[in-house]
Structure formats: C-alpha cells, structure tokens
Amino acid sequence: MKRIISDDSQNFSIFESAYRPFFILAVVSSLFYMSLWTAFYTFGLRLNFENVSPTMWHAHEMLFGYTIAVIAGFMLTIEKYRFGAVISKKSALIILVILWILARAFISLTLITDISWKTGAILDCLFVLILTIRISYPVIKGKDREKTGLAAHLALIAVSNVVFYLGVAGVLPDGLRVGVYSALFLVVSIILLMGRMMIPLFIKSGLDFKFEPRNRRAVDMLSLLFFVLFFILELFFTNGKLVSIVAGILALIYSVRLYGWFSGRIWSKPMLWVLFAAYAWIAIGFGLIFLSLYFNIPELPALHSFTYGGIGMMTVGFMSRVTLGHTGRNVFNPPKIVFWIFTILLAGAVVRVFFPIIDSTNYLLWIAGSQILWILSFLIFAIVFLPMLWRPRMETRP
Numbered sequence: 001m002k003r004i005i006s007d008d009s010q011n012f013s014i015f016e017s018a019y020r021p022f023f024i025l026a027v028v029s030s031l032f033y034m035s036l037w038t039a040f041y042t043f044g045l046r047l048n049f050e051n052v053s054p055t056m057w058h059a060h061e062m063l064f065g066y067t068i069a070v071i072a073g074f075m076l077t078i079e080k081y082r083f084g085a086v087i088s089k090k091s092a093l094i095i096l097v098i099l100w101i102l103a104r105a106f107i108s109l110t111l112i113t114d115i116s117w118k119t120g121a122i123l124d125c126l127f128v129l130i131l132t133i134r135i136s137y138p139v140i141k142g143k144d145r146e147k148t149g150l151a152a153h154l155a156l157i158a159v160s161n162v163v164f165y166l167g168v169a170g171v172l173p174d175g176l177r178v179g180v181y182s183a184l185f186l187v188v189s190i191i192l193l194m195g196r197m198m199i200p201l202f203i204k205s206g207l208d209f210k211f212e213p214r215n216r217r218a219v220d221m222l223s224l225l226f227f228v229l230f231f232i233l234e235l236f237f238t239n240g241k242l243v244s245i246v247a248g249i250l251a252l253i254y255s256v257r258l259y260g261w262f263s264g265r266i267w268s269k270p271m272l273w274v275l276f277a278a279y280a281w282i283a284i285g286f287g288l289i290f291l292s293l294y295f296n297i298p299e300l301p302a303l304h305s306f307t308y309g310g311i312g313m314m315t316v317g318f319m320s321r322v323t324l325g326h327t328g329r330n331v332f333n334p335p336k337i338v339f340w341i342f343t344i345l346l347a348g349a350v351v352r353v354f355f356p357i358i359d360s361t362n363y364l365l366w367i368a369g370s371q372i373l374w375i376l377s378f379l380i381f382a383i384v385f386l387p388m389l390w391r392p393r394m395e396t397r398p
Helices: 007-011 019-041 054-083 090-109 117-140 145-168 175-206 217-236 240-261 264-268 270-291 299-326 337-358 360-390
Strands: 002-005 394-397
Touching: 019 054, 019 090, 019 299, 019 360, 054 090, 054 117, 054 145, 054 175, 054 299, 090 117, 117 145, 145 175, 175 217, 175 240, 175 270, 175 299, 217 240, 240 270, 264 270, 270 299, 270 337, 299 337, 299 360, 337 360
Parallel strands: none
Antiparallel strands: 002 394
16 A cells, blocks of 8 residues: 555645644644743743733733634534535635734734734634634534534633733723633633543544443533533632632542543553543643642642643644544554654643642743743644645555
C-alpha cells in the first residue's frame, strides 16, 4: 500500500474544510501568544496594557483567540460531514476566518500602538456571534437536536465576550473577571460534554482488545447538577468555602467517570492517553480548589490545571486526531513524534500546576519552564501537522 495525493489536488482549497484554516490559525496564535507572554512576563518586554491588565489580556486571548479557533474548526467540520456542503459554504467560512484574523490583529496592535481597542472588540464579538449562528443552524432547522447544548454553550460564550469588553469600557465594574471566568468554565463544560461522548468511543475503537468503557447515568446527572451550581457560585457569590466543597464533589464525580473509562493499555496509545490525561486535568483542577480549604494552595495552579492541562492537552489531542483522520492518514498509527508532542505538553502542565505549590521560592523559574515547554510542544506540532493542513488529502492505494 502507498499514499498518494488525491486526484482532486488541482481543485484543492484550504477552505474545503473548516478544520484546515482554523487549526492553522490556532497553532500560529498559540505560539504567538505564549511567546509574547513569555517575553513580557519572564523577560520584561514592555507592552501597552493601558485598558486591561496583562493577566486578563493573556487569559482572554488564549480563550477567545486560540481556544475558540480550535472549537470553530472542530464544530464546523462536524457540521459539514454530518449535513453536507449545503451548510458548509466556503464563503461563510472565509468570512469567519477573516473576522478572526482582523479581531486578533487589532487587539494585538493595542499592545504596541495607541489604536483603540474598540475596533478589535467589535470584530471579536461579531466573529463569535456569527460562529454561534453557524453552529446553531442545524439545531434551528431541526436536523441535529443533539447539538443544542453545544450551541447554547457558544451563545453564552458570545455573551461572556461582550461582558468582558463592557468591563474594559468601564460599564461593568466586574466585567473583566466575569467575562473571562464564565468563558473559561463554559469551555471546560464543552470539554466535559464532548469528552463524555467521544473519549469512551475512541478508547473502545482504539484498543487492540475488546473493552467497553462505562458511562453511568447517575454520574451524568450529578455532573450536570453540581457543575451548574459551581458555575453560579464561582461567578456570582463570594462563599469560597461552599465553592470549594462543590469543587471537591465534582473532582470525585469526574474521577469516577474516568475510572469507568480506564484501561492500562491506553498508555501505549498516545492518541488515547492525551485525551484521558486532559480530562484528568479537569478533575485535578476541581480537586485543587477543594484542597485549598485545608492547604495553602493559591488560585492559579487550579486555573492552569483547567487551561494548560485540560484545554491545552484536549485541543492538541483533538486537532491531531481530526487532522490525521480527515487528511487520509491512520489515526491508530500516528507519527511517532506525536508521543513527544503530548509528553512535552504534559510535562509543562505538571511544572505549571504542581511545581509552584511544592517550591514557591522558584516561582518564576517554574513559570518560564512551563512556558518554554508549551512553546516547544506547539512548535513540534506545527512542524508535523501544518504541512498536512495546507496540502491536499492523501489517498491510500495498492
């Protein structure tokens, strides 16, 4: 068997599927934002953070720049392959890509020029709004009621973005925090929802023996109930003890769910353990919030368990799987370097989350180390996967 370029290569367009442009943009933005953050935070690069604090800018761009690009690429690709090209018109995809690029460019320019943040804010909010409408299309047409939850998540993320910019404008005093934190936990909720549906299926089909991962209805119901409770308490109330207790319950719930999916043989399959580990980081994040009741654990390790570990590893895992599968490559036999991409990112998460707790005296060293590991992982990912994304699909023939 040999792999050759598809016969349709002469008609190839990078806009034939949403995952191609959006995954490229996601990888490039991840490298750009983390390199810029490293230059500022670790090496003292001077930037103009007049309208928003550095940490809030960093959090917002990693969520609404990088993460939303991955979500857009993934969700719009699912839309095309489930409902056909009638829904996935190239013109709409091109408009979304242009809006994303313009929004990120104008927002980034505020760091080095006197340009107003308002232009970037309008473009950014418009991008998320149009994306939400596109994702909601099958739901509105009655073709895919199962996607109602995801569409609702995106609609709420669009609201979070507006709240954030109202905070930047001074209209909502707590808008920055509420906007970023609501978006963060909505993304975490998407990971929990998609992970619950897809990770067991991937494990079942990816192992070399018969294994049936288990989902329990009681766990599903408790997860929904306590996550909604946590979301409301974390955003709108100041009872830290109650938030921590609910977080501890969620950590237990997600640990039980992970136990039902676990087989020791996933560790020999990088495409499986990366998703399992990402989901585990979500449980660890809630666990750290609970443990902060009894130990001197600051807020940031838990937040980076959600972001660096959970969002970072889940998005890289899904981008790898989608890219390999949709470009005609074998998901069950990925390039060997994929193991190191995931392992380096996992190591970076460990350094970012646990090392500052164990040894706070070398805090800046641990932060710099985790930043470098993130950049290295995504740099290798870019070298391996970007050529797959901008080239035609491979076909396997005798």
